[in-house]
Amino acid sequence: MKTFFTRWSIRNPVITVALYIGVLILSVLTLIVIPVRMMPYVQSPLVAVITRTPGSSPMEVETYISKPIEQRMTVLDGVRFVRSSSQQDLSIVTVQFAWGGDVDKAVRDVQSVMKSAEGDLPIDGINTRSYWVLPIDPLNRPVLTLALKAEDWDRVKLREFADNTLVDRLTSVQDVQSVFITGGYRRQLQVNVARQKLAAYGLSILQVRDAIDNLNRYC
Structure with a gap:
C-alpha cells in the first residue's frame, strides 16, 4: 500500500x-x-433569581425573599427542583429545569413569575435593589477579580468608591456584561424593635421598614 x-x-x-x-x-x-475550549460545552438547565436587600439579616432574607420565591417557582412546568441560599443582604434562588430544554423559555417563565410576585415581595423599598433573572452558564464565570486597598480610606469610603465610580467605569468597557461588588461596608442605620410593643400597636417589621424607607426619600 x-x-x-x-x-x-x-x-x-x-x-x-x-x-x-x-x-x-x-x-x-x-x-x-471551531471554538477551542478546555471542556465540551453543555447548556446548563439552571436559572437563578438574585435579589439584593441591603440591611437584611440572613433570617429576614430567607423569610421574606427566598422562601416566597421558592414557593412560586414550584408551579412552573418542567421544574425538577428549587433551592435557595440566603445570606446577609443577598438571596439566590436556583431553579433547575429538564436537561435539553429551551433555556431562553425557562428564563422568560421565571421572569414572568417574578413580575407577578413583585407586589407580594418586599423588593421595592429604597434600600432594596431590584432582582436579576439569568441563566447559570458555566462560561459566565468571573474572568477578573479586583481587590481594592487604600491606606487612607476606610471600608465605607472604599465601598462608596466602588459603587459610585468603579462600577460605571468597568461596565463602560466593551464586552463587559456585568460587574458585581462584594465586601466593604455600607452606611447603615440599625433599628432595634421591641416585638411586644410592636404587636401591641398592631404593626409589623415590614411596616417599620416601609416607614424608614419613606423617611429616607425626603432626607
Missing part, C-alpha cells in the same frame, strides 16, 4: 502538492472557525 501511494505521488506531483495545500487550508480554517 505504501509503495502504491509513493509511486502515485511521484507520478502526480502537482495533484499531491494540491492535496497537501488543501489539507493545510482546511486545517487553518478549522482552527479559526
Whole structure:
C-alpha cells in the first residue's frame, strides 16, 4: 500500500502538492472557525433569581425573599427542583429545569413569575435593589477579580468608591456584561424593635421598614 501511494505521488506531483495545500487550508480554517475550549460545552438547565436587600439579616432574607420565591417557582412546568441560599443582604434562588430544554423559555417563565410576585415581595423599598433573572452558564464565570486597598480610606469610603465610580467605569468597557461588588461596608442605620410593643400597636417589621424607607426619600 505504501509503495502504491509513493509511486502515485511521484507520478502526480502537482495533484499531491494540491492535496497537501488543501489539507493545510482546511486545517487553518478549522482552527479559526471551531471554538477551542478546555471542556465540551453543555447548556446548563439552571436559572437563578438574585435579589439584593441591603440591611437584611440572613433570617429576614430567607423569610421574606427566598422562601416566597421558592414557593412560586414550584408551579412552573418542567421544574425538577428549587433551592435557595440566603445570606446577609443577598438571596439566590436556583431553579433547575429538564436537561435539553429551551433555556431562553425557562428564563422568560421565571421572569414572568417574578413580575407577578413583585407586589407580594418586599423588593421595592429604597434600600432594596431590584432582582436579576439569568441563566447559570458555566462560561459566565468571573474572568477578573479586583481587590481594592487604600491606606487612607476606610471600608465605607472604599465601598462608596466602588459603587459610585468603579462600577460605571468597568461596565463602560466593551464586552463587559456585568460587574458585581462584594465586601466593604455600607452606611447603615440599625433599628432595634421591641416585638411586644410592636404587636401591641398592631404593626409589623415590614411596616417599620416601609416607614424608614419613606423617611429616607425626603432626607
